[in-house]
Amino acid sequence: LGSYYCQTGRDVAVHLFEWKWADIEKECSWLAEHGYCAVQVSPVHENRVITDPPYPWYQRYQPVSYKMGSRSGNDAQFRSMVSTCNNLGVFIYVDGVFNHMTGGGSGVGSDGSSFNADSKSYPGVPYGENDFHGSAECQTSNGEIQDYNDANQVRNCMLVGLRDLKGSSEYVRGMTSDFMNYLIGVGVAGFRMDACKHMWPGDLEALYGRLNNLNTQWFPAGTRPYIYQEVIDMGSEPIQASDYTYLGRVTEFKHGKNLGDVIRKNNGQRLSYLSNFGESWGQLSGTDALVFIDNHDNQRGHGAGGFGTILTFFEANMYKIANAFELAWQYGHVRIMSSYNWPRNIVNGVDVNDWMGPPGNGGVTANAVCFNGDWICEHRWRQISNMVRFHNAALGYPVSNWWDNGGDRIAFGRSGRGFIVINNEGSEFSQSFSTGLPAGTYCDVISCDNNRPPCGNSGGSCRGEFTVDGSGMAQITVPSGEDPMIALHV
Ligand SMILES: O=C(/C=C/c1ccc(O)c(O)c1)N[C@@H](Cc1ccc(O)cc1)C(=O)NCCCOc1c(-c2ccc(O)c(O)c2)oc2cc(O)cc(O)c2c1=O
Ligand SMILES: [Ca+2]
Numbered sequence: 001l002g003s004y005y006c007q008t009g010r011d012v013a014v015h016l017f018e019w020k021w022a023d024i025e026k027e028c029s030w031l032a033e034h035g036y037c038a039v040q041v042s043p044v045h046e047n048r049v050i051t052d053p054p055y056p057w058y059q060r061y062q063p064v065s066y067k068m069g070s071r072s073g074n075d076a077q078f079r080s081m082v083s084t085c086n087n088l089g090v091f092i093y094v095d096g097v098f099n100h101m102t103g104g105g106s107g108v109g110s111d112g113s114s115f116n117a118d119s120k121s122y123p124g125v126p127y128g129e130n131d132f133h134g135s136a137e138c139q140t141s142n143g144e145i146q147d148y149n150d151a152n153q154v155r156n157c158m159l160v161g162l163r164d165l166k167g168s169s170e171y172v173r174g175m176t177s178d179f180m181n182y183l184i185g186v187g188v189a190g191f192r193m194d195a196c197k198h199m200w201p202g203d204l205e206a207l208y209g210r211l212n213n214l215n216t217q218w219f220p221a222g223t224r225p226y227i228y229q230e231v232i233d234m235g236s237e238p239i240q241a242s243d244y245t246y247l248g249r250v251t252e253f254k255h256g257k258n259l260g261d262v263i264r265k266n267n268g269q270r271l272s273y274l275s276n277f278g279e280s281w282g283q284l285s286g287t288d289a290l291v292f293i294d295n296h297d298n299q300r301g302h303g304a305g306g307f308g309t310i311l312t313f314f315e316a317n318m319y320k321i322a323n324a325f326e327l328a329w330q331y332g333h334v335r336i337m338s339s340y341n342w343p344r345n346i347v348n349g350v351d352v353n354d355w356m357g358p359p360g361n362g363g364v365t366a367n368a369v370c371f372n373g374d375w376i377c378e379h380r381w382r383q384i385s386n387m388v389r390f391h392n393a394a395l396g397y398p399v400s401n402w403w404d405n406g407g408d409r410i411a412f413g414r415s416g417r418g419f420i421v422i423n424n425e426g427s428e429f430s431q432s433f434s435t436g437l438p439a440g441t442y443c444d445v446i447s448c449d450n451n452r453p454p455c456g457n458s459g460g461s462c463r464g465e466f467t468v469d470g471s472g473m474a475q476i477t478v479p480s481g482e483d484p485m486i487a488l489h490v
Contacts, residue, residue, distance in 0.1 A: 004226035004249075004333060005189055005219060006037035007089030011395055012327070012388045013335040014379040015040040016368075017296045018057060018358035021073035021081040023368035028085035034385045035392045038091040040192055040335060042072055044183070046111035046124060048102045055363035056355040057296065060095075061194065062102040062162065065124025066179040069111025071358075071365045082187040086218040091189035093226065098176045098207075099195040100162035101127065117163050131172050133157065133164040145198075148237050155200050167203030177210035180225075187215045190226025196250075197231045197239050204229070204247055228290040228333070232303060235282065245288040249333060252289035253303070254282065259293060259322045260309040263424060265408070271424045272404035278331040291332030293322045299339060300354040307346060313339055313376045317482055320383040321422060324446065324485050327387035328412070328420040330399050334391065336384060339376045382458055383483055386445035390489040394418045401436045409478070413437065418489035423478040430477040435488065437468045442488035451489050 014031065016024050016039050024039055031039065046069050048062040049055070060070065068075035082092050106116035113124025120129045138157035140146045145157045158164045165172050180191065196204065214223040227248030233241040234253060241250040258281055262269045279285050297303060299312040311319045326334055342356040359374035360366040370377035378384055394414035401413035408424035413436035423429060441453050444463045449456025453465050466488055468474045476486050 003224075004037075005091065005214070005223055007032075007091075009392050009395070010035055010037035010089070011334070012036055012391060013038040013040055013093065013333070014338050015292075015296065015335055016042075016338050016379075018042050018060075018340060018365060019072065019338075019368045020365055021077040025077075025081040025084045027368070028081075028088045028090045030380070031085075031090045032088040035388050036090060036336075036379070038093055038189060039085065040093045040095060042070075043095045043097050043194075044068055044070065044072070044078055045097070045179070046070060046109040046113055048107060048115075049110055049363060051363075053355045055357045057357045058355065059357070061097050063097050063100070064102060064109025064115050065111065065113045065122060066175065066182075067109075067111040067113060067124060069109075071110060071360075071363060079186050086187050086189075091218075092187070093190040093192055093228075094183050094188050095194060096180065096191045097194045098165065099167075099198045100159060100164050101132075102163060103161040120163055125175055127165070127172070127175070131166055131169055133166050137166070138164070148239075151238050154237075154239055155198055159195065159198050164198070167199050167207070173203070173207050173210065177207055180207075181210075181212050184212050184214060184225055187218055188225075189214060189219065190228070193227060193229045193248075196229040196244055197233070197237075201244055201247060204244070208247060234303075241284055242288075245284060249288055249290045250284060251295075252284045252291050252332060253298070255289065255291040255326075255332060256293045256295070256298070256311075256322075257309050258283070259325065260311045260318075263311065263318045263321050263325075264309070265424075266309065270406075271408040271410045271422060272406050274325065274329075274410060275402050275404060277329065284332075286331040289332035290335060291326065292335045292337060293319065293326060294337050295335075296337070296339075299337065301346070301349075301351045302354070306349065307351075312337075313378055314344060317484075319378075320381065320446075320483060321424065321485065323378070323384045324387050324420065324487060325422060327384070327391040328394070328414070328418065328487065330394070330397075330414065336379045336388075338379045341374055341376055382449075383446050383485075386451075387487060389451070390418045390420070390445060390487055393489045401434050403431075403433060414489075416490070418487065419474075420485060420487040421476055421478045423480055423484040426480055428477060428479045430475065432473055432475050435468055435472050435474050437472055437474070437488060438490065439468050439470045439472070442466050442468065444486045445489065446483050446485045446487050 046065040046067040050059040231241045394417040397415040397417045400415045403411040411421040413419040419435035443455035448462035
């Protein structure tokens with residue numbers, strides 16, 4: 001399992017976090033041109049509208065119904081986006097929140113449906129008391145998860161008070177799969193399954209078995225929806241990511257943590273340690289892993305390692321090194337994070353603004369305008385988007401020509417399709433490298449616009465042409481400081 005469908009020659013997904021459907025629709029032509037395979041969108045269903053704190057990002061993860069109204073847009077806008085993007089060969093993965101509904105209290109959702117969590121009443125679906133886990137399934141004193149070492153609690157009790165759906169119920173499975181099949185009918189290509197640690201694999205298996213094949217308007221007959229499952233497994237709990245790999249791909253959170261530690265040189269780790277990066281580091285096999293540098297949750301300091309480990313756009317230079325390595329290396333299905341800005345303010349190790357939602361006003365999201373100070377658009381950073389092209393050129397070609405200096409300087413090729421040098425030490429260095437590339441003249445795609453001369457200047461940053469001789473040798477000077485990498489590809 002874990003296969004996914006991309007337009008030929010494409011592979012990388014981008015999470016356009018909290019973008020509106022109309023803005024994603026506009027972005028798809030740029031994404032198609034720059035070789036992206038798919039977009040992960042924010043949850044599409046109706047969600048709770050939280051006013052304290054005001055309209056936080058995590059309100060999207062408290063479903064009220066499976067109607068299509070949210071601050072990202074309505075059903076018509078969603079359908080239009082899917083159609084436009086699919087026609088451009090950029091596919092859509094929906095972020096599915098099916099473990100739970102809202103936290104305590106009552107109110108009206110983003111599409112006008114009322115709910116009362118205290119009586120477990122969600123008439124917008126409808127769900128009632130009997131569709132949720134209760135004291136029969138969860139034996140903790142307050143019905144909440146208290147001990148993550150108890151696998152039964154983690155699945156059958158409420159995660160931080162969120163009303164926990166009974167995944168074993170045929171009715172619940174029916175409502176969930178009906179919604180997923182509706183989205184498949186619209187043309188989506190797959191699903192990110194949220195909070196799978198909190199759902200039984202058997203229940204997920206039954207759910208996936210009810211899903212239709214993808215819409216033949218855009219996909220070959222018999223194509224199964226692509227499933228990747230969020231399981232936050234840092235190795236310390238009994239529930240493991242590997243418990244879910246028989247069902248589909250699984251998010252590999254160790255990948256971003258390990259790269260963050262190595263690039264920050266935490267605990268004396270060196271870039272040269274990455275020569276066997278992947279499964280040998282205790283991570284899932286590459287064909288089971290969905291990988292990323294950061295995600296919408298841990299970029300805010302939550303989860304493993306907090307601010308000292310995970311790299312984000314706030315640490316731009318190290319972030320570009322991490323993304324360049326991830327895209328040049330051959331491990332996992334890569335998902336690029338595309339964030340909005342917020343005033344991070346770390347007080348006693350916690351970002352007091354970690355709840356903040358997307359740019360806008362009063363719960364209404366502003367239009368996505370890249371690089372306007374509000375929308376970070378990492379997916380459009382030259383050092384990342386040009387490495388998506390490198391990644392695509394090297395698809396299916398194994399890592400080759402590894403070189404390192406035993407410290408924080410490494411280089412490796414992709415069997416004649418690409419070659420990258422990364423210098424995470426404090427000084428520039430020059431070296432003759434066996435690249436494995438065909439003879440010819442190449443541009444550095446980290447600093448230039450394109451990979452073959454004339455190299456294009458990207459505002460004066462281009463480091464010019466690199467000549468590979470008949471035996472694949474190239475003399476390369478690798479700078480230190482900003483963008484300390486040289487990357488070449490066919
Ligand atoms: O920080 C958050 C939200 C985090 C979050 C949201 C979506 C995700 O996909 C995710 O991975 C994390 N939420 C804040 C605020 C909050 C929200 C709801 C609530 O009832 C109480 C508080 C918070 O402080 N949450 C407590 C710590 C984070 O605990 C959460 C986890 C979570 C964290 C670590 C784990 O190892 C794990 O298995 C699960 O998953 C969620 C999934 C959801 O679908 C919705 C949630 O509210 C949460 C969620 O609160
Ligand atoms: Ca559960």
